Amino acid sequence: MSYFLTEEQVSIRDVARRFTQREVRPRVMELYGPKGHTFIKEMGKKMADLGFFRIPVPESAGGLGAPRTTLLVVYEELSKESPALALHLMLNGVLPTMLLMGMPAAREKWFEKVLDGEATMAGAGTDPRGLANFSEWSDLAVRDGDHFILNGSRSYCTGGPYADLVIVFGLYKGTTWAFPLDVGTPGLIIREDEKMGLGTSFGALTMSDVRVPVAESLEMSAWVKDRKLVQANGHSTINVLDISSMSLGLAEGVFEKTFEYALQRTNAGKSILTLGAIQVKFAKMKAQIECARNMIYNAARLLEEGRQDKMLEHMVKPIATEMAVDVARSCMQLHGGMGYCVETGIERYLRDAMGLTIGECTSDMHWSTVATLMDMPETRLGSF
Structure with a gap:
């Protein structure tokens, strides 16, 4: 999360955190089995009941009309257990706002149903x-x-x-x-x-x-x-901060679990956290997480203040998503064989992190756009 949240944002973050810990964590592995669709829709209804889908919707249309940071904080908390649920929120919180731009029949039929979690x-x-x-x-x-x-x-x-x-x-x-x-x-x-x-x-x-x-x-x-x-930043920056905050939450989630595991795991009767090599790994991962956090929420704050930095937003997405891959891989390795087993729920973080590097344009596509915005010769926009 950002270190500069309003009281309302702190309250919403705490609601999202409790929901993730109490509702999602005990059942998250259902998402990866034959009941995955049922789990997503059930949790989607619960998120709707908590008002999450209405966060980005204008107040005039029955939403909260909250700034972007509010939504990013919720994505981050959900992604500590399931970035898939954060993606579900993105689809069913952001896409309905398109119905307000036109599409009158679709709006009449689906708008409230989606925000209430009755349709997707x-x-x-x-x-x-x-x-x-x-x-x-x-x-x-x-x-x-x-x-x-x-x-x-x-x-x-x-x-x-x-x-x-x-x-x-x-x-x-x-x-x-x-x-x-x-x-x-x-x-x-x-x-x-x-x-x-x-x-x-x-x-x-x-x-x-x-x-x-x-x-x-x-x-x-x-x-x-x-x-x-039409322009270099196109519409890609609509969702790059969303995906980036999901990557941040994913990295935090697997980091926290691995840190707790390392405290309990012993070597020669002592926690493996007493080993210098392990300490350095955790320190470096923490630094990576904090660097990504600052980039994400700085970009969001600039956007909210009308000072959007196109280049920064295109940098944030590859940096945050690749950071999540690095952290997830290191954490899986720190768990040893347990981390490689599906039933422990650690290896899924790496698989999920890889997906986030691709969604909303791949890392290489964003770097190509950064090169274009830097006025390098003979460049081509890589992302939309």
């Missing part, structure tokens, strides 16, 4: 040609009177297999649009794809002559126009 949303924006190389994307939509007709596919849709509403992002005449599709819409098929970590599964979407009213679709020309990013 997912977003699908990865083209088979890649997430951010828009110059190679084909148009997803053609217009037929008052409707768009969608033909194509989207990959890696987190939450897709158990969603009720999916927001699909695609091009129409080279410009990005968002299309709300109810699951069950004729021509829409969602295939479940297993993945390495983060629980549950991806959804691969196929659309064959899917019809969606133009009045329900949202033009997003501020993002991509003429198959080109």
